[in-house]
Amino acid sequence: MNYQAEPLAIVIFVVFVLAVLFVSYWFAKKAKSSSGYYAAGGNIHWAVNGIAFAGDYLSAASFLGIAGMISLFGYDGFLYSIGFLAGWMVALFVVAEPLKRLGKYTFASAIDAKFKSRGVVLAAAIATLIVSLFYLIPQMVGAGSLITPLLGLPFEAGVVIVGAVVILIVATAGMASTTWVQFIKGGLLVLFSLILTGILLINGFSTKPGTDSVPFTQPQTIELESATPGNIVPADSGLSVIEEYSVNNMTFVKLEKDGYINYWKLESEEGVLAETQSIVNQPGQADLYNGAPKEDGRFYPVGHLSEIYGERDVETGAVGIGGFFEAIKEGTVIRWATQKIVDDDAVITVYYQVPTDGADILTPGEKYKIDPAKGATSASRIDFISLMLSLFLGTAALPHILIRYYTVPTPAYARKSTIVAVAAIGLFYILTLFLGLGAMTHGVIDLTNSNMAAPLLARAFGLGIFALICAIAFATILGTVSGLIVAASGAVAIDLIHRVMKINLSDHKMVLAGRITAVVVGIIAMALGIAFKHMNVGFLVGWAFTIAASANLPAIVMVLFWKRVTAKGVIASIMAGLFVSLIMIMLSPETFSQVYNLPASSAPLPISQPAIFSVPISFLVLIVVSLLTKKTEVSATQA
Amino acid sequence: MEHGQPKQWKTEKSEAYKTKLGIIMFAIFTPIYLSFILVSVLSPSFMAADVGKFNVAIVYGFGIIILAVALAVIYNYICSWKEKGDDVDETNQEGSSS
Numbered sequence: 001m002n003y004q005a006e007p008l009a010i011v012i013f014v015v016f017v018l019a020v021l022f023v024s025y026w027f028a029k030k031a032k033s034s035s036g037y038y039a040a041g042g043n044i045h046w047a048v049n050g051i052a053f054a055g056d057y058l059s060a061a062s063f064l065g066i067a068g069m070i071s072l073f074g075y076d077g078f079l080y081s082i083g084f085l086a087g088w089m090v091a092l093f094v095v096a097e098p099l100k101r102l103g104k105y106t107f108a109s110a111i112d113a114k115f116k117s118r119g120v121v122l123a124a125a126i127a128t129l130i131v132s133l134f135y136l137i138p139q140m141v142g143a144g145s146l147i148t149p150l151l152g153l154p155f156e157a158g159v160v161i162v163g164a165v166v167i168l169i170v171a172t173a174g175m176a177s178t179t180w181v182q183f184i185k186g187g188l189l190v191l192f193s194l195i196l197t198g199i200l201l202i203n204g205f206s207t208k209p210g211t212d213s214v215p216f217t218q219p220q221t222i223e224l225e226s227a228t229p230g231n232i233v234p235a236d237s238g239l240s241v242i243e244e245y246s247v248n249n250m251t252f253v254k255l256e257k258d259g260y261i262n263y264w265k266l267e268s269e270e271g272v273l274a275e276t277q278s279i280v281n282q283p284g285q286a287d288l289y290n291g292a293p294k295e296d297g298r299f300y301p302v303g304h305l306s307e308i309y310g311e312r313d314v315e316t317g318a319v320g321i322g323g324f325f326e327a328i329k330e331g332t333v334i335r336w337a338t339q340k341i342v343d344d345d346a347v348i349t350v351y352y353q354v355p356t357d358g359a360d361i362l363t364p365g366e367k368y369k370i371d372p373a374k375g376a377t378s379a380s381r382i383d384f385i386s387l388m389l390s391l392f393l394g395t396a397a398l399p400h401i402l403i404r405y406y407t408v409p410t411p412a413y414a415r416k417s418t419i420v421a422v423a424a425i426g427l428f429y430i431l432t433l434f435l436g437l438g439a440m441t442h443g444v445i446d447l448t449n450s451n452m453a454a455p456l457l458a459r460a461f462g463l464g465i466f467a468l469i470c471a472i473a474f475a476t477i478l479g480t481v482s483g484l485i486v487a488a489s490g491a492v493a494i495d496l497i498h499r500v501m502k503i504n505l506s507d508h509k510m511v512l513a514g515r516i517t518a519v520v521v522g523i524i525a526m527a528l529g530i531a532f533k534h535m536n537v538g539f540l541v542g543w544a545f546t547i548a549a550s551a552n553l554p555a556i557v558m559v560l561f562w563k564r565v566t567a568k569g570v571i572a573s574i575m576a577g578l579f580v581s582l583i584m585i586m587l588s589p590e591t592f593s594q595v596y597n598l599p600a601s602s603a604p605l606p607i608s609q610p611a612i613f614s615v616p617i618s619f620l621v622l623i624v625v626s627l628l629t630k631k632t633e634v635s636a637t638q639a
Numbered sequence: 640m641e642h643g644q645p646k647q648w649k650t651e652k653s654e655a656y657k658t659k660l661g662i663i664m665f666a667i668f669t670p671i672y673l674s675f676i677l678v679s680v681l682s683p684s685f686m687a688a689d690v691g692k693f694n695v696a697i698v699y700g701f702g703i704i705i706l707a708v709a710l711a712v713i714y715n716y717i718c719s720w721k722e723k724g725d726d727v728d729e730t731n732q733e734g735s736s737s
Contacts, residue, residue, distance in 0.1 A: 075696055082675070082700050089668045089707050093661040093714065101654065322692030329694060363687045363696045364679045371683035381680050388676045411657075412719055419711045426708045430701060 005152035009467035016471035050420025055186025060142030065538025070436020071453035074361030081429035083391025091396035117567035128491035138540035140529020163526035260291035379606035390611030394545025397552035489517035550577035550614035569626030577618030584610030653721040
């Protein structure tokens with residue numbers, strides 16, 4: 001879609017981001033020693049740490065990705081909310097305190113505490129770097145998505161701005177700043193999600209949901225004289241079909257109406273043509289949006305209820321929580337799906353309407369098909385189970401989540417922090433369902449960007465709240481990215497340089513090494529963010545969880561609970577988990593269609609979520625290798 | 640030699656108990672989470688069944704989130720209570736780990 005920069009939005013946004021940077025600078029003094037840089041000196045109040053914890057976790061993915069996915073697929077986006085929160089239970093109940101008792105604060109050194117093995121440190125540091133990178137990609141994609149509607153800048157500008165600001169924060173201040181940054185924006189994120197949900201409930205639903213800031217466009221239909229594919233004739237003799245396309249059992253026609261060439265989808269049952277939205281991409285020419293250049297603004301925001309309680313022209317007025325879900329359940333939602341059409345050298349992306357029963361929106365199965373009656377296959381059902389498994393097991397294995405657990409002085413404080421975090425996150429995740437479904441039904445969805453549903457919903461309610469929400473989301477990304485980069489630079493600076501290469505650096509040089517790493521990791525993340533620009537950030541984060549669950553979790557759990565685990569077992573398990581999950585992701589249908597731009601059916605693997613295979617493999621490798629290497633380990637310690 | 644040592648938590652007598660409690664809490668929560676996955680896959684129509692103005696999927700999903708928060712609070716409460724025992728009664732070593 002075409003967006004124009006709004007001065008008020010820019011002012012609010014810039015002021016907010018500068019405030020965040022000021023807070024960072026303010027606490028920079030605390031980062032003089034390396035303990036201050038990596039773990040905030042261990043003197044942050046548990047409640048502050050708890051909200052910061054929540055701030056870490058409620059990344060761009062939670063806010064932008066989940067709401068965006070819910071706005072496209074309904075309940076299936078909410079699966080991520082459920083899984084992300086459930087994952088905290090593994091972290092809190094099983095991993096957190098025993099791991100801390102090993103007495104270290106990067107994942108790698110904690111695992112190594114038991115073995116004192118350079119190989120273990122190396123493997124864990126590689127895992128930390130890769131997981132951090134995979135978690136950074138969606139943050140960068142989120143940043144780019146935000147910048148476009150807010151400042152009217154291209155996607156790439158957003159990625160570069162976030163990268164630069166974060167590198168500045170991390171390289172000058174370190175962890176103390178990020179804890180406070182996370183605290184501020186974690187709190188604001190929950191607060192503004194509550195406000196937005198409140199406005200949604202007060203406004204209720206309408207079959208014509210437009211507002212002054214985002215007017216509603218009703219998709220048109222064209223009556224037909226003949227609806228036979230191959231001979232489609234509009235009733236209005238002034239219109240004539242230029243070309244017909246038959247793809248995937250659907251018929252689209254190209255025709256000119258009101259001076260614009262656009263694409264229409266044949267609805268055989270009703271005997272009409274339904275309006276689609278299209279983007280025509282032809283080499284050597286500017287892209288056409290609904291038959292006109294982007295600047296003409298013919299591409300419009302979509303998503304509405306065509307029927308509520310069986311009525312076509314109706315407003316509900318204010319609804320309660322129950323009424324909110326009931327109106328959708330008893331309504332028909334107009335969702336939009338995508339079809340690519342190739343016409344000579346032009347590639348036409350057609351977005352067509354899919355009237356969907358509201359009851360289906362509120363149950364799992366629109367994205368991850370699970371009902372054989374609705375076209376689910378074994379592969380799609382395995383994908384669903386695998387996704388839920390990786391979300392459950394991934395949290396405890398994320399490097400930047402574990403780090404923050406160690407920034408308070410006692411287990412009781414760490415635990416209280418975690419509970420504050422779980423409560424805030426739980427509330428927020430419940431709100432994501434309202435925000436996503438709200439965006440789905442309020443005519444605000446930008447079909448070209450699945451990550452902007454929540455901020456665009458805010459835009460319908462006013463420019464001020466839109467700018468604030470964008471600023472908070474942007475700060476969310478800043479905070480998450482800096483936390484991750486600290487984790488990644490910790491992995492390199494402490495683990496690789498100090499332990500693997502056995503170079504003893506002074507305290508000062510250690511901090512410097514961390515900062516240099518932060519700059520390098522930041523630049524890599526920016527490049528990858530631009531490469532993955534079209535993907536939903538929630539989905540991308542799901543992959544980061546998969547890799548973390550496959551590479552790190554078996555090692556963590558077994559080191560804590562199995563006495564016979566050996567260093568070689570841990571190394572083999574981390575490498576196996578990393579390798580299997582990465583390869584399976586690279587060969588998955590989702591990667592083929594979204595990243596390589598190839599047909600999903602040409603992917604060598606049928607599933608996109610590898611955790612159900614990669615996690616057990618990693619466990620198995622750990623157990624087998626540990627048992628095989630047990631003797632040599634024992635004799636080595638005796639010798 | 641250690642760079643950036645985080646705060647050392649003193650070793651406490653309640654450790655074994657807390658580890659066990661964590662496993663118990665995990666054992667309570669995990670089947671409920673797994674059953675959500677299984678019910679979704681095995682009986683999608685059950686997930687769509689009405690529960691007043693809601694349906695089973697929404698109640699189940701919200702329920703898992705609320706249950707998780709509740710379990711976390713209970714876990715913290717019991718752990719804190721045990722840790723207090725560490726400070727007050729130095730000799731109660733056996734009792735706290737059983």
